Amino acid sequence: MLLNIENLQAQIDEKVILKGLNLQVNAGEVHAIMGPNGAGKSTLASVLAGREDYEVSAGAVDFDGEDLLALDPEERARKGLFLAFQYPVEIPGVSNKLFMQTAVNAVRQERGLPALDMFDFDEFAKERIALLEMRADLLERSVNVGFSGGEKKRNDIFQMALLEPKLCIMDETDSGLDIDALRLVANGVNALRSPQRSFIVVTHYQRLLDYIKPDHVHVLYDGRIIKSGGFELALELEKNGYDEIIQQYQNA
Amino acid sequence: MVKKRSPIAQQALDFYLQQAQQIAQTSQNPFLSKVRQQAQERFVEQAFPTAKDEDWKYSKLSGFLAQHFSQQGISQPVANWQAWMPSFPVIKLVWVDGHFCETLSDELSQLPAGVLLESFADALQANTELGGLFANQDTVLAEPFASLNSMLFQDGMVLEVAANVTLSLPIFVLHLQTQPLHHSVLRQRVSVGENAEVTLIERYVSLQSQGAGCVNVVTEIELGKHARVQQILLQEQNRDSFYFNNQFIYQAEASQFTTFYGAIGSQLSRHQNHLFMDGEQIENQQNSACIGLGAQTVDSRTCTHHNQAKGFSRQLHKFVLEDQAIGVFDGMIRVDQQAQKTDGQMDNKNLLLSDFAKMNTKPKLEIYADDVKCSHGSASGQIDKNQIFYLQARGIHKADALRMITQAFLLEPAEVVRQEPIRRWVMERLALALQQTHLP
Ligand SMILES: Nc1ncnc2c1ncn2[C@@H]1O[C@H](COP(=O)(O)OP(=O)(O)OP(=O)(O)O)[C@@H](O)[C@H]1O
Ligand SMILES: [Mg+2]
Numbered sequence: 205m206l207l208n209i210e211n212l213q214a215q216i217d218e219k220v221i222l223k224g225l226n227l228q229v230n231a232g233e234v235h236a237i238m239g240p241n242g243a244g245k246s247t248l249a250s251v252l253a254g255r256e257d258y259e260v261s262a263g264a265v266d267f268d269g270e271d272l273l274a275l276d277p278e279e280r281a282r283k284g285l286f287l288a289f290q291y292p293v294e295i296p297g298v299s300n301k302l303f304m305q306t307a308v309n310a311v312r313q314e315r316g317l318p319a320l321d322m323f324d325f326d327e328f329a330k331e332r333i334a335l336l337e338m339r340a341d342l343l344e345r346s347v348n349v350g351f352s353g354g355e356k357k358r359n360d361i362f363q364m365a366l367l368e369p370k371l372c373i374m375d376e377t378d379s380g381l382d383i384d385a386l387r388l389v390a391n392g393v394n395a396l397r398s399p400q401r402s403f404i405v406v407t408h409y410q411r412l413l414d415y416i417k418p419d420h421v422h423v424l425y426d427g428r429i430i431k432s433g434g435f436e437l438a439l440e441l442e443k444n445g446y447d448e449i450i451q452q453y454q455n456a
Numbered sequence: 457m458v459k460k461r462s463p464i465a466q467q468a469l470d471f472y473l474q475q476a477q478q479i480a481q482t483s484q485n486p487f488l489s490k491v492r493q494q495a496q497e498r499f500v501e502q503a504f505p506t507a508k509d510e511d512w513k514y515s516k517l518s519g520f521l522a523q524h525f526s527q528q529g530i531s532q533p534v535a536n537w538q539a540w541m542p543s544f545p546v547i548k549l550v551w552v553d554g555h556f557c558e559t560l561s562d563e564l565s566q567l568p569a570g571v572l573l574e575s576f577a578d579a580l581q582a583n584t585e586l587g588g589l590f591a592n593q594d595t596v597l598a599e600p601f602a603s604l605n606s607m608l609f610q611d612g613m614v615l616e617v618a619a620n621v622t623l624s625l626p627i628f629v630l631h632l633q634t635q636p637l638h639h640s641v642l643r644q645r646v647s648v649g650e651n652a653e654v655t656l657i658e659r660y661v662s663l664q665s666q667g668a669g670c671v672n673v674v675t676e677i678e679l680g681k682h683a684r685v686q687q688i689l690l691q692e693q694n695r696d697s698f699y700f701n702n703q704f705i706y707q708a709e710a711s712q713f714t715t716f717y718g719a720i721g722s723q724l725s726r727h728q729n730h731l732f733m734d735g736e737q738i739e740n741q742q743n744s745a746c747i748g749l750g751a752q753t754v755d756s757r758t759c760t761h762h763n764q765a766k767g768f769s770r771q772l773h774k775f776v777l778e779d780q781a782i783g784v785f786d787g788m789i790r791v792d793q794q795a796q797k798t799d800g801q802m803d804n805k806n807l808l809l810s811d812f813a814k815m816n817t818k819p820k821l822e823i824y825a826d827d828v829k830c831s832h833g834s835a836s837g838q839i840d841k842n843q844i845f846y847l848q849a850r851g852i853h854k855a856d857a858l859r860m861i862t863q864a865f866l867l868e869p870a871e872v873v874r875q876e877p878i879r880r881w882v883m884e885r886l887a888l889a890l891q892q893t894h895l896p
Binding site for chain 2: 253254255256257276277278280281282286287289292293294295296297298303304306307310311314346347363367
């Protein structure tokens, strides 16, 4: 098992958001997480990536045989956990290229691989940029500064393609993408799929899932996974919304 | 009106007046005597500004007044001047304790055609008619430390670039201070003819890592029509020292002026640009990158006079402050009634690395024309936690993330430096200075 989340509880400033969440992800699987606004989806993603604002009050997370919660965010990234942000951050003055070369080499160091010099990195980056049909000049610019909403999202997926993580967590990557960009991102994800690599895809829409066909679909509500199923669950949600499922859960 | 002074301010004033009188006695030239006399009169009215003076509220002079800086004294031998030289080729000119040093400088007679350079002391000797050197004294004397400069200066630089001359090598001016309690009072006059082009680099350093010295500079730069001047100035004195620089820049029609100021050293440093756009279609860019650590006070200020139509001015001033450091930015864009189609923009951004560091910023617009595009902005804050986390989430250590973000923030104003080797050199100096911060 690549990721095993058991009874995860997390809070921010006394406000409990995750209330005992369980999730198991095997290598090679794609899991979709859906759920109403404010349910705790981004919180789950942030806690897994190691954001300090959240206090984990109970539970355990095992990632590839290690206690994930004991690691710093950068160690988690180096060990192959990747978060594509719901809102990618702008960093003025830091070039996208220098940023990603530093990041790629940090991960390579962890894997015992030699660092890529500027030329090798350029080569590698060009190849991945082509995969996402991203504008090459975005690499020369400051990280996300002046990027359109869709360009920011694609830049995050480009980073994912460069870092070749074991677990990709995508938080609403599809929101704000136009139809063509959505297809490109989905193609990028599909190209990265492998028996060793797993995905957790947080989304509100079935559209992205049509392209990347998840193995499992979960409904996250009020800090817990309240229902799990196959792709058909996504179709059902698209048709009927969350009401029925939430009611069933509350009555149970 | 007689200014009320503290005993310490009075003692300092008496000291500098006495120095001025000694210097006045050595001068034979009646014109020069008059310049000095006028300066003295103004200085007595002005000295010393206190926290009650709006323009001096945050740049406190108490540390400066507690010590008396003298122009007398014997310079220490300068052994390792090479350490202060950049690796790219330049025309090298060296001043030691405020005096031109012929032996350390490149041979003046070998300068490219159309370039005239002499020490200010020589220029005073050589000319009986000094009016040209002091044409703008009325403007200059508005600033207290420029008045002090005008009554005390003995040396400095006169640089003239003839019309249509393009200097491919930058002129590199190294100001070394070798002794504590020394006062280097420098007068610099640069005139660049029509359609001429020059890059001027100035570097101010102390040879000793401790002990207060003081540098007081008045620089006047005149640009002819279509002239292009780029100035890069690094202030890297030791952290006990004082630095006062008043720059007066006069631009003629369609000329282009770029200045970058990097503030790294000094207990108290105050760098002022007084920029006059006296023709149409003038462009200029004034940037600064300032680092304040410990108890440093770093003051960078500009006053930009859009006097004629179609002027274009840009400014970016950035401060990184740590510990109890104080930063001061004061910027005024003044648009004259005639200066229609003015496009002026001034930005000040500050990064506070400690809760005790303090930034005082005052951007101002004064607009008398109706068809203009002017803006100013200012923002101070700490490093954004989301930025740090974003880098960490990509495997970059927190310490490296902090450094990357801080450095990128500070270096941005230096991007105006056009030549890549000079730009890289400036950025390296600033990055090195940032290593003195307590960033992990
Ligand atoms: N920094 C914070 N301070 C206070 N409350 C917070 C903070 N971050 C999140 N919350 C709250 O936690 C709850 C869960 O938020 P979260 O962002 O995880 O929801 P989400 O499921 O991702 O929603 P969406 O679909 O809108 O993105 C919300 O009620 C939110 O207001
Ligand atoms: Mg969310």
